Amino acid sequence: MKRLLKQLVFKYVGQEHQTPDHLNSHEKYKKSGLTQEEAIAIREKIKIAFEEDKIYRNNTICLDILSDHIQDNRYKVSQVINTYFSKNFYSFLNEYRIKEAQNLLLSEPALSVKAIMYEVGFNSKNSFYSAFKKITGLSPNDYRAAANIEFVGQQGLRMA
Secondary structure, three states, X not given: OHHHHHHHHHHHOOOOOOOOOHHXXXXXXXXXXXXXXXXXXXXXXXXHHHHOOOHHHOOOOOHHHHHHHHOOOHHHHHHHHHHHOOXXXXXXXXXXXXXXXXXXXXXXOOXXXXXXXXXXXXXXXXXXXXXXXXXXXXXXXXXXXXXXXXXXXXXXXXXX
């Protein structure tokens, strides 16, 4: 809980580029040798890989592939994800995939949920539905339907 609070403070006070105190003191990473400068550089490379390169769309992605993509040590990449993003690799990966799935569900009504599932990098319907529901609280179909109802409701308000 303390770790999460520190992350929130760093994020919302505008100091997300600084390293949390626990980067060097976390027992698991005590001997990793990762410096603050390295961690910040790796964090930026991870963000570019996910936000610009959209590496999460690769349905075979794993920590090794990400590490090769950003040309850094897999253990240091894992440490940065765990420390700076406060989640493991697969939770981090699924958040990006589901965020894009949400956008596609709304912006591409002609695309089936299954097509969107493959587009964002999932191979399994069960994994996709489970991750989607865990993050949004709704199934993909319910999410699309709720968004359409909200849109129709807003249109009705404008006409009145």
